[in-house]
Amino acid sequence: MALQWFPGHMHKALKEIKESLNQVDILIEVLDARIPYSSENPEIAKIRGDKPCLKILNKFDLADPDITRQWQEELESQRGVFTITNTSDKPAESKQILSLLREHCADKNASVKSVNAMITGIPNVGKSTLINILADRIIAKTGNEPAVTKGQQRINLGSGIVLYDTPGVLWPKIENPNSIYRLAASGAVKNTAMEFDDVGFFAADYLIKAYPEAMKARFKLDDLPDTELEFLEAAAKRRGAIMSGGRVNLHKICEVLLSELQSGKLGRVSLETPAMIASEKAEMAAEAERKAAAKAKRKQRFKEGSLTPDKAARKEKRTEKRQAQSKRMKQGRR
Structure with a gap:
């Protein structure tokens, strides 16, 4: 997002x-x-x-x-x-x-x-x-x-x-992509700056795994679905977030979920743990290293591949010619 x-x-x-x-x-x-x-x-x-x-x-x-x-x-x-x-x-x-x-x-x-x-x-x-x-x-x-x-x-x-x-400040570049979702889910950004569906799916995926019993109780579900989509569909039916033709209004149920998360109606919920963040930092470091290696490889490949065999041969001849000319000039000064 x-x-x-x-x-x-x-x-x-x-x-x-x-x-x-x-x-x-x-x-x-x-x-x-x-x-x-x-x-x-x-x-x-x-x-x-x-x-x-x-x-x-x-x-x-x-x-x-x-x-x-x-x-x-x-x-x-x-x-x-x-x-x-x-x-x-x-x-x-x-x-x-x-x-x-x-x-x-x-x-x-x-x-x-x-x-x-x-x-x-x-x-x-x-x-x-x-x-x-x-x-x-x-x-x-x-x-x-x-x-x-x-x-x-x-x-x-x-x-x-x-x-x-001092004014409340967010910073220009948020490195951890999961942090963007957590900030949005907690209410740290204006509604107009986020996409409810994206944030709602992120929150649902985390909550059904981290707080399954709380989610079952709050949305009156006998069994908790395995995926965030199935959960949101089941929750929408419980809360009447249904459009004409019986279709689930996913945007509406995501709004409900985020509102209840921010107000504390879901119970005492934390969205990140020190262990989670340590794992995410390790993943980010590995990804940064992978990107740096890929970038270096692209640069090297571009440098080596920018010459066709014909151009490479001409470059080699020019180099040989400059070396021979340099040798003659040195001999002439003796």
Whole structure:
């Protein structure tokens, strides 16, 4: 699926993030707990240097708790990274984030200066809602539509902490093709930027394998079909997604599936695990190596095959002629 989702303001936001980094003491990256890898901006890891980074696994109430724990262990194995889970319906627990920031900037906190923190996150990950909770007032505009925040702003949270808010940013090139589908399935991109049927088929294929009992219960199916198409057809009949003539409305049932996934009606579901991502990274590396080898082979074949036997013979004669002429010139100078 081709994902067209890199508006101009996002390009500007990435540039502003890089320019403001030298002014902050710590980075906060808000991740979707259901897709910690796919919602993690690779640009942040490249540019943060030695700055500590708090990764907040937001929407924890929608994610599989066992898999989230696996992700916390995986993320905290990275240099300078620490994690916390968060849900927007427990403001008191969200406030723990402030003490964590002070704890990891203890030297700065002991001085008269404020701790400067920059908060980043993909669209629709719940960053603005979190900011409002931390600030105890409405600072950031919230909404279910991605990319609500348009510009960078500074927010005094009190307790000696100043927050640099940034727009939700996706990056120009998403390397992992499965991540594109996961981002779309989680609601990180606008509906107009994705194809419901493609994303719905991807989600159905994963969910019937990873959460079969939950899918059977939600769609009231006695037996779970083996393929995503058969599942969607059965689910469509249960939900009345039928067109004239008794044909299944696949677009409609895909919309239903994605809506219920995003709202949590399917239960606590995670769309990726550390083991899955490790396997996908290995596959991507092997594919990149294969493509590089194929490209090198094409170049070599083009270089060797660009000469027909007749042209090759003429080239050989020209080379011999130049060598003979060079030899005569050297002899003439003696």
